Amino acid sequence: MFKKILVANRGEIALRVMRTCRELNIETVAVFSEADRTAPHVLFADEAYYLGPAPSNESYLRHDKILEIALQSHAEAIHPGYGFLSENTEFARRVAEAGMVFIGPPASAIKTMGDKTMARQAMLQTDVPVVPGTEEPIDNVEEALAVAKTIGFPVLIKAAGGGGGKGMRIVNNTQTFIDAVGKAQRESKSAFGDSRVYIEKYLEEPHHIEFQILADEHGNIIHLNERECSIQRRYQKVIEESPSPFIDQDLRDRMGKAAVETARKCDYVGAGTVEFLVDKHKNFYFLEMNTRLQVEHPVTEMVTGIDLVAEQIRVASGLPLEIKQEDVKIYGHAIECRIYAEDAAQDFTPSTGKIVMLQIPDGAGTRFDGAIRQDMEITPYYDPMLGKLICWAKDREGALNRSERALREFYIGGIETTIQFCRAVIRHPVFRQGPYDTHFYTQFQKALHADITRATEDVLVVAGATLYQHKEQLKHISESGKSDRKGRSNWVRAQMGREQS
Amino acid sequence: MFKKILVANRGEIALRVMRTCRELNIETVAVFSEADRTAPHVLFADEAYYLGPAPSNESYLRHDKILEIALQSHAEAIHPGYGFLSENTEFARRVAEAGMVFIGPPASAIKTMGDKTMARQAMLQTDVPVVPGTEEPIDNVEEALAVAKTIGFPVLIKAAGGGGGKGMRIVNNTQTFIDAVGKAQRESKSAFGDSRVYIEKYLEEPHHIEFQILADEHGNIIHLNERECSIQRRYQKVIEESPSPFIDQDLRDRMGKAAVETARKCDYVGAGTVEFLVDKHKNFYFLEMNTRLQVEHPVTEMVTGIDLVAEQIRVASGLPLEIKQEDVKIYGHAIECRIYAEDAAQDFTPSTGKIVMLQIPDGAGTRFDGAIRQDMEITPYYDPMLGKLICWAKDREGALNRSERALREFYIGGIETTIQFCRAVIRHPVFRQGPYDTHFYTQFQKALHADITRATEDVLVVAGATLYQHKEQLKHISESGKSDRKGRSNWVRAQMGREQS
Amino acid sequence: MKYEINTIDQAIQIEILPDKEKIMIQQGKNKLMFDAVRVQPEMYSVLMNNRSFVVGVCSMGKNRVTVNGTPISLQLLDAVHLHLRELGWESMQETKAGLIETQIPGLITQIFHQVGDMVNEGEPLFLMEAMKMENEIKAPLTGRISKISVKEGQTVDKGTNIMEIG
Amino acid sequence: MKYEINTIDQAIQIEILPDKEKIMIQQGKNKLMFDAVRVQPEMYSVLMNNRSFVVGVCSMGKNRVTVNGTPISLQLLDAVHLHLRELGWESMQETKAGLIETQIPGLITQIFHQVGDMVNEGEPLFLMEAMKMENEIKAPLTGRISKISVKEGQTVDKGTNIMEIG
Secondary structure, eight states: OOOOOEOOOOOHHHHHHHHHHHHTTOEEEEEGGGGGGOHHHHHHHHEEEESSSSSSGGGTTOHHHHHHHHTTOOSEEEEOOSSTTTTTTHHHHHHHHOOOEESSSOOHEEEEHHHHHHHHHHHHSSSSSSSSSSSSSSSHHHHHHHHHHHOSSSEEESSSSSSSTOOOEEOOOHHHHHHHHHHHHHHHHHHHOOOOEEEEEEEEEEEEEEEEEETTTTTTEEEEEEEEEEEEEEEEEEEEEEEETTTTTHHHHHHHHHHHHHHTTTTTEEEEEEEEEOOTTEEEEEEEEOOOOOTHHHHHHHHHHHOOOHHHHHHHHOOSSSOOGGGGOOOSEEEEEEEEEEEGGGGHHHHHOEEOOEEEOOOOEEOOOOOOOTTTTTOOOOOEEEEEEEEESSSHHHHHHHHHHHHHHHHSSSSOOHHHHHHHHHOOHHHHHHHOOOOHHHHHHHHHHHHHHHHOOOHHHHHHHHHHHHHHHHHHHHHHHHOOOOOOOHHHHHHHHHHHH | OOOOEEEOOOOOHHHEEEEEETTTTTTEEEEEEEETTTTTHHSSEEEEEESSSSSSGGTTOOOHHHHHHHHHOOOSSSEEEEEETTHHHHHHHHHHHOOOEEEEEEHHHHHHSSSSSHHHHHHHHHSBBBBBOOSBOOOOOOHHHHHHHHHHEEEEEEEEOTTTTTTOOESSHHHHHHOOOOOOOHHHHHHHOOEEEEEOOSSSEEEEEEEEEEOOTTSSSSEEEEEEEEEEETTTTEEEEETTOOOOHHHHHHHHHHHHHHHHHOOOOOEEEEEEEEEOOOOOEEEEEEOOOOOTHHHHHHHHHOOHHHHHHHTTTTTOOOOOOGOOOOOEEEEEEEEEEEEEETTEEEEOEEEOEEOOOOOOEEEEEEEEOTTTTEESOOOEEEEEEEESSHHHHHHHHHHHHHHHOEESSSSOSSHHHHHHHHHOOHHHHHHOOTTTTHHHHHHHHHHHHHHHHHHHHHHHHHHHHHHHHHHHHHHHHHOOOOOOOOHHHHHHHHHHO | EEEEEOSSHHHHEEEEEESSSSSEEETTEEEEEEEEEEEEEEEEEEETTEEEEEEOOOOOTTSEEEETTTEOOOEEOOHHHHHHTTTTOSSSSSOOTEEEESSSSSEEEEEOOOOEEETTOOEEEEEEEEEEEEEEEEEESSEEEEEOOOOOOOOOOTTOEEEOOO | OEEEEESSSSSEEEEEOOOOOOOOHHHHHHHEEEEEEEEETTTEEETTTTTEEEOOOOOOOOOOEEETTTHHHHHHHHEEHHHHTTTTOOHHHHOOTTEESSSSSSEEEEOOTTTTTTTTTTEEEEEETTTEEEEEOOOSOOOEEEEEEETOOOEEEETTTEEEEE
């Protein structure tokens, strides 16, 4: 096993990885940008090294700097987290050349699966069904339009080089197609340095279902069942759960087999995810494979009891998998809510500022994977995700109720967050009933946003009266320079007076 | 099921109970003393009522006030938590008389088991072995001494009316016996209003093992396996775990059967705990039965997946148990560390003051049941326990490593806590190896306390240099009235300068 | 003193009777015992007739609070304002609905219009790149663009005035 | 400037070289690059030669810090004090070891001695009830009781002087 690992990432995933490292008695090396000198991952690590200015391409994306630090600190392996360099073939290759271990699949598997078009071509040689669409990435708009007309609208435009919904567009007709390709190309260029896109058939009422894979160097490949990821906005996942309320055991077995076949096709090693679209008739299609740890991996951890980061590290150090397919069981149900620093009321615009008040939910079956702290500044440089709330219970109803309880308990003051948006989804009758498809958000958008601000008359009176008192107190402070009545309760005194009388 | 429950408690257990209530869609009513107007349980509850001044006997112990509030708020049931009124027969009776449900066993079972001497007498009629000792509570010191001489020193003096180590004394010889009885009587009188004590044989190398019981009104009684509670200081539990590293499956089955027999003997209903002492030859003796939820109940929840508070509420509302004995499985391993506001270096003297900085550990398998908040004042009126850290993993080694990781991450500034003491226990080789007995603390006290303050030369340099900088900054603030250099890093600037040159 | 609590779709009249010992609220026929204690600089614990609420006063100056997490934008009109309104004066400050400001720092990558253009509500106005995403900012109302304050390629801070409609 | 870091059982000499750009520490032959940034009023993030520490400066004024949780009581002696010591002066302030103060508020239930009594280290001095527990306070050193400042049955605040030995 490794003695020291450099984590080439920041935020919640850096902390997540380091927690497991410490539990495995492995020393941790953090890297940080100028904006992150006091970020939680820096405080947590055993060692921390300065990378460069805040922008990612001057810090967290700098291969040379990270390799230099890894060598200087005598790290034996590098864990890339997700995003940044996690699916970068060139970086994976350079890590290996420098005599260290890249905790992820072989560069060849990243290359095959990271490029969506190459992945499609590879999958066409297997039994796993794929969604109809372009087989080559397209740079030419007219050519793209021809393909779109062949497979028929609606179609999906996707960036060839990336993931996470960036550069993705759904197009319903010829008129808007050319404009949409342009936008997708610009975004893709800006995010991944690659303007090529590809076009595929847009399935109706689709479910986004993914399977967690674990593979070792000794040819053992297992899957840890599915995650349901159909709740998305702006093509980004918001809430995930496992097991899926849409999948039955027969479909689970068939899709799991397809996921393992996919991993085997690209000689996969490590933790990975095979994403599928499933239509309403329960036909499933290979969508893509993510050759890294996913944001939503904790839901799988909660229902299987397996620490995926620990398994990644074990496998990367050459050890065989300890778990066999038949040992993988589903215990209960887990739901993850992603908490973003975004204003849901303003079309999810990112929100920056200082966290002036923080209360993280806790208690039975409640896990928060985050990297936030009271008085911390949320900067505009990186992904606006603050963390993930994962709730486990013995069944789906319990997990829903626990999520609702925990979201109600969750308080982040000073910036806008998606806490209330997640709460609205969790208590929406269609979500509660399940199954739901990827159209859930667009379909119920209005009701969800109305639910967020719904208030009874009593709540309005409380809002108004508290605002009155707050302003009165501020007035008194500025008038007299004296302290406010913080911590003193009029009413307790009133009651006490009554009791004494 | 109930629509509204009053929780007649405060602190972490009030919050714990209310969390489950909310998950079951039951409204919650909090009660609070003058010191607790802004305590976490008041903020969490749907309703909150003022009880009286800070001292418990003027607030949380006032039957009349609590009953009045329960009726006024239309609560259908009262959950007493642990401590306070949880084992008070009179209160349980009055709740029932007022037409509400006391969430706990029938008054008769509390009466039988709450009085340790009555409990012993009841158990002597069963097959369950009991520790040799007095059968009647004793108020007379000479009589007590006679008994002690008969069974032979060392003997244990215990309060007849209470639990939790209060009023407990171990005595090795005749000389110190009379003084010890006096002290035990005074403490017992002050804590439980009952000065009677009893004497029992003190077992050598004993293990303190308890079994969790669940029973319904329909005659179903099951046990949820054991908790190992041998790590104690001042006769109070500090760290508990499940399963016990000392118990094998055969002993577990036999003790579980005895625990169920105990519960049946007193017609038990609800959640309860049967405590045993087990000697080094694996002989076990009935010690007492706690007719309430225990502080350490979460370790059982984490390894069985069962929410004990939810089961208590279900059973209290008349529903039969959903779980059968054969459905109870042990998943992995859980360890609880109790975090007290106490100064371990000063013989665990309670510590009061303001929590100026708070960082609660989180992540996979990490649960904190607490009731604390940054900027909150810890008052001297109540039990100094701030909360409990419970870590789960697939095996004991994993749970130990996770506990150590989480304790390292845990930071409470402004008051003294037992975080570092727990960390010293968790990493002690004898504890790590397990099994250990109740003498663990006395035996390794010195090594544990030395471990807490052990520091390398580097750490001392860091301590000194930070203190230097802190004092320099304070000096600059007071000299110039300007702000300090908070949030700015000299070194980052230095590195940046280098990079630009 | 009498107040009116106004939100987008509701208006509630209350009378606040502050006292040295307590605050009483008269709402229609209901008398409410109100107790708000500050637990953090921007957070209150409120008990109103024994019902418990956690109220966040997130943004100082802005008329926005959260009650048990629910965000509420409101205006609190006092007796003076209410009296002015009775006399036919509109006391509520008119908000500049057509003023487009940035919510976060970013880079203006493309502007689709010129001063004088008519735009419909929901029509794209400009593209802004922030946090690695291209954001399309849409017109909040129908009207004529009266002012554009930035250029393509310009980096802007939070709160920058980008353009005005009407 | 030269400093000595003193704990109960160790003494370390360092030289702190503050600069506008950074702090360098010379410890024996080692040069250490030191960077402490305040993240909360009583908490610092420290990087020393790239090793990361979280340092709590818990009690203002007291010479006590925590490093990654480990509590450390220390004295920082500057050049002036070190020079005085070289000259044979003892610069370290003598602590009043025999002064017994309460750590928490409570009720004094029993006092076992009178002024003038000799007590041995570890011998019980008095009983105090606090947080529902009876606490037996023992003598921290052997000596004669010179002063008793409280009576049985008296309620005392935190930090009250109870008695003095020697």
